[in-house]
């Protein structure tokens with residue numbers, strides 16, 4: 449059975465390899481494990497809450513309708529990263545047999561009411577459909593955001609992917625030189641001049657309007673360990689909390705876990721997407737293995 453639908457999670461198993469699997473928590477529709485031939489590809493904190501008491505620290509949390517904290521009046525009262533990652537989504541079922549593909553949905557009635565009520569006047573009607581497809585060497589996550597409301601509203605979207613590495617000190621993220629960057633730590637914008645992003649301290653940067661033709665590669669000791677392909681997601685956040693910030697997060701364990709992860713987060717976060725009544729916006733990320741550039 450490629451799909452197992454449990455009380456709290458759905459497990460997708462590859463049709464060709466029983467050791468290639470994705471585990472999705474219904475809370476947040478959060479992918480918290482992706483194994484390729486038995487090897488885990490995502491980082492998950494040992495102290496991550498998987499019981500729906502707080503957003504998952506690790507895996508691929510979903511960020512909607514605001515990235516970070518924003519002064520924009522429509523979202524300024526909301527906690528960081530909005531409500532999608534703290535709402536229990538509905539499992540809509542399987543759409544394709546091979547490669548196995550499943551869908552989750554979220555609307556106002558299922559959204560975490562406390563946070564949802566802080567989006568505009570708390571009455572924005574919306575529909576989110578998340579599609580997850582697993583193949584031998586990739587996982588695709590596609591989001592469709594629809595506006596069934598009588599009024600327009602706006603949002604950010606981001607896939608907050610925690611990619612697993614052996615030692616982040618040996619890691620580079622390529623394909624970002626020359627890009628416009630906003631450094632959230634020093635709160636300054638500049639053009640990226642380093643040949644690749646490396647990790648020797650806290651990194652928290654938003655690269656803006658990066659052509660989606662660019663595949664972002666996570667390279668460890670000269671080998672490509674993850675490729676990130678984006679569709680309609682022009683911004684990329686690169687994040688590693690390093691030592692001090694990890695200490696301050698109660699759900700971040702072990703405390704040196706920052707060495708095992710790098711977040712490469714495709715999103716639409718620099719500007720809001722404005723969605724008019726009746727419109728649908730869609731976007732996707734594909735994380736794939738191997739050292740060849742491909743197009744999925």
Ligand code: BG6
Pocket residue numbers: 516528529608632652653685687713
């Ligand atoms: C990143 C942000 O996307 O998420 C960081 O750029 C933030 O600033 C990080 O610290 C984690 O956020 P949270 O809310 O999951 O602790």
